[in-house]
Amino acid sequence: MSDRGAKEALFEAIAQMGKAFASPRRLELIDLLAQGPRTVDELAQASEQSAANASQHLLALHAAGIVSREREGTSVRYSLAGEDVLQLWLALRDVSAARLAEVERAAREYLGDDVEKIGPGELAARLRRRDVVLVDVRPSEEFEAGHIDGARSIPLEELERRLDQLPADTEVVAYCRGPFCAFAHEAVRQLRAAGRPARRLEGGWPEWRLAHEQTPAMKVGSGSS
């Protein structure tokens, strides 16, 4: 009855999924993939690691059923395997932020001083009233892979140069990859330094998408090799 071997095998198998989330490099890749599908090369560059290393980690994630891959000419495009995976990642991130003081500290260190923020509810209302300019400050590939309805893309790098493209009298809301992404923080600091009213959206594109996109037909079923 108490079949120890089989029980051990079960937990062992579940632990395979846990192991996928046990490396900072892999987490960074997951975080990038939460913005949308990317090729190995793009991911390697964005996470500042060698292509070989990124590939290895991506293969590990694929073995754990976390990402799916698709050949695309000479390159391979990876994406998160499904919405459940995205939710799991966000849950892990949020729990670790809530429970590990070290994460809080590292986040403050990375993000710098916090800037004024606006919740998704208020933003939605003000978007309907066309009472706000919403700016997506992520790299343009990520904008193209998906963005909040009504947002315009101004990658952080170009923001300073394109300040005059923003109406001077309307409040600006900037958003990026999520609560631990520094882009929106930095954008708001730049905007305020230029004397414009600006806030950052609480959370980023993945959180917004999960909350607003009903049955978004993201790929379901474990990714094929």
Add this chain to the structure above:
Amino acid sequence: MSDRGAKEALFEAIAQMGKAFASPRRLELIDLLAQGPRTVDELAQASEQSAANASQHLLALHAAGIVSREREGTSVRYSLAGEDVLQLWLALRDVSAARLAEVERAAREYLGDDVEKIGPGELAARLRRRDVVLVDVRPSEEFEAGHIDGARSIPLEELERRLDQLPADTEVVAYCRGPFCAFAHEAVRQLRAAGRPARRLEGGWPEWRLAHEQTPAMKVGSGSS
């Protein structure tokens, strides 16, 4: 700006939480703790490992903010640090079950042939009509630490001997720790072998509690040492 060091530290810190879920032994401890608080010794016995080893793993979980500890006379009682942790564990478990064929296989191997089940919605309705006998087949300590309202405790070990305590004309529903716990499966098999109508509840006590207990005032805030 692109402060690699700080960003690495952030992902490194989050990975600490991931690592906590990367060992089968720790997962088994978490699964046990999902039923309720237990002492080191109880956990070591229930998971069939040495007390020293269980203690090490529990300390690791504590360092990751996943469990809280409380001295209790000569022993130490551990519990899950909060509801968010429980939800994270259930999410990890479910995603791995959905994405990893190996988990499916191991589960089938451990649980044996599937038995007829009843969903929580239907069970709730029939409980209101007092139309069903609900049996908690977990060990009695777990029943005492919390159970579904209206259930009676008959640990699996005692079921055969206490069959006559169950009304012969009413359907029996058995539940245990969760979808990957073998107790309810085995209980239903025994009941049906004895010629009684019986089904198992889909999911176990933790899932039921999360769904039905509003703001359950489980300990919040990272556990002190």
Add this chain to the structure above:
DNA sequence: CAAGCTATCAAGTGATCTATTGAATAGCAA
């Protein structure tokens, strides 16, 4: 305070994981 129990610590060994490097393969373009 001494005995007895529970939990933790400390050290050691074998196993597993990670990043690096250089080579191999698959598709594309000429």
Add this chain to the structure above:
DNA sequence: TTGCTATTCAATAGATCACTTGATAGCTTG
């Protein structure tokens, strides 16, 4: 075919992790 690029494979060394054993510390009881 031949080259070119993107990705993966293979081998390695260094780091980290898991489990064991034996010792230690904290609490309770006599």
